[in-house]
Amino acid sequence: MAKKDTPEQAEFREYCRNWLKDNKPGPPPSRLPELAIEVSDEAHREYLCAWQKKCYEAGLVACDYPSEYGGGGHQGFQRIASQELSRAGTPFLINVIGLGMAAPTILHHGTEEQKRQYLKPLFSADEIWCQGFSEPGAGSDLASAQTSAVRDGDNWILNGHKVWTSLATFAKWMILLARHSKEDKYKGLTYFIAPIEGAKGVTVRPLIKITGGTGFNEVLFEDVVISDDMRLDEVGKGWTVAMTTLTHERGAAEGAGGGGGGGVDDRIESLIALAKKTPRGSGTAWDDPVIRDRIVQIAIRAAGLRQTARRGRVEGLIDHPMRLPLQGKVVMTELMQDAAAIGLEIEGAAGSLYVRDDNAPDEGEWPLSYLNSYGMTIAAGTSEIQRNILGERVLGMAKSK
């Protein structure tokens, strides 16, 4: 990878590496969740916001955004910073939805004032963002969202119910898909920035996940009044704006699937380590050819993912512009799911032991990861929907909806 860096990029990479070496944060107050979207503990929030701010101030966040909006004003630097962050195994950046989805959407569709107001505090994690797309009746079929936005002079009045809203407990802002008109499914949608923290008429209720942990929320809007300057792009353009967000969401989810500290490669290393320390018969699970075969299959898929990311940047080796990018999310999240399942298999009886058990191997990480992995194959467009999109957009097959 380093070989393809331009001289400026190489220099920047060197800078990132050194900075990360010198500024590795101290240990978190307690074990961090696997993913940024799961953070629900106030102490974790403080720790992670401080870390993101530090990274931002050092120029490792928003490198490629224009400097007038608080970005680094570079080109092709973010990939390098992200690679080095992941290599350093430092904690994840907490404002994932802000960075991965809200920021690119605002940059693309926002007014000059909106860009100036919202982007910088987003980059520095002074303001956390959440995404209010899904509703009880509108998940995969996002365009059927019913949360209403009714025009009232220079204001809009919001009413409705959003669900599965990650990070809403900490969020200052939400990117919101709402319906201003019932006439047309798609053209009846308008996109807003909605205030969450401390906003009148907004209720955030934590939802409990199958893991027993909190992480996502439901958000209720009851006659919430927002001014028209919080609308993003034109009235009726909500679906188009949402498409911008979703295009970036897939990338963000892919990155988030790696979790804190390195992602897939780390996961495989820990699988191998687990197999080597787990007694099985007269040896260890690593001596069992069946287990070894499963782990190696995962390792091959991971290597494939890595080389695909590399190939995705080589024009001569790409047949269709969306073919590889659209595979990323489903491939990554299913890989992580299968890896966790193998971890559980290796553990056998000990896989029954959960995070609070002192005897649980790897502190109960494997059952926890396995349960959590379903969040990843469901969130940000389920695996089924991803496959529909691939079949339709890349392979030209008939639409199933």
Next chain:
Amino acid sequence: MQPKDFGFGEDEKLLRDSARKFLEDALPIDKLRTLVAPDHVEAYESDTQPVYYDESIWKQIVELGWTTLAVPEEAGGAGMKMVAVASLAEEAGRAALPSPLISTLVSTCVLREAKSDGASAALGRIAAGEAATMAMTNATGSWEADDTDVVAEGAGDGVKLSGTACFVQDARKASFFVVAARGDAGVGLYCVDADAPGVEILPDQIVDLTRDQARVRFDGVAVGADAVAATAGSGADAIRAATPAMLVIIAADLCGAAEWQLQTTAEYARVRTQFDHPLGFFQAVKHPIVNMMIDIDRARSLVYGAACDIDTGEGNPQLSARMAKSAAADAAAFACGRSVQLHGGIGFTWECDLHIYFKRQKHNQALYGDAIYQRAKIGELL
């Protein structure tokens, strides 16, 4: 010649139907949820994990005679066939029943193979309504019959037990343990009361909400001659002989729970609409649900085939029961994944009932050896 109907006749059907009816009434899904998943913090963050079960249901189960089913008539039980026991375990799985029923049935099958006065006495206790569980697994979770970490030293007519048994199922619900312990002459089986002096139950913090599990420490626990179920050397044989029955019971539980997962997911696919269609309209949803069914049916047939092998003494139960467990574990794994995935966001929540079954299935998949383990054993037999 084996019976064409697996030996599953009128009596068995009657038992199964009444068991299903009883559990539907006594433990409807809403009650199950409030019973085993009342609060996520209490469940997973208490210093000692609570035991979630309803003792009054257990008492009724005992009164209904379910725990005596597998006890031979000579020992005061009903002496019913394995196909009947399997169908009962299937219903327990379908209801995700939290109770020491499965542990007691498993212990019964082991004691039955021990064929001693001590074992008969223990079977008598089970027939009289006491719950039992096996304490036989070592710290590494080995499923080999003679891999216990507990040691038995001769003491008068009886023995003294020391060491720790791990992964003891329903430890805090059982009134006695059937302990596998190693002496000079090999592994024996010893019945020890849960409240006997020198016994310490150290509860695990587990994922499954429908059972409890513990390490049980024996600190020089005295066992009298009358509580020796299998003398040193014959205990591991009894466990091995009972292994097909143990596997059939767990496989049946897996099948019953998987059937619940199947029906619940199919129902959701019929009623939830997206894109103006019920989810099941989409083949990406319909086909995996059908595949769940195909897997379950294969496993269920293998379960009854293996149970019939045990009942008739024909065929090769060591082989067929391992096939049943392997198929059931795989069917359950698939059912777990698809049931949650195909429910979307709601399937990932604590308030949805799926996770209760998901976690029970994961536990049972591993219990007494997962699918890979069973296939390795089958490979040795072929």
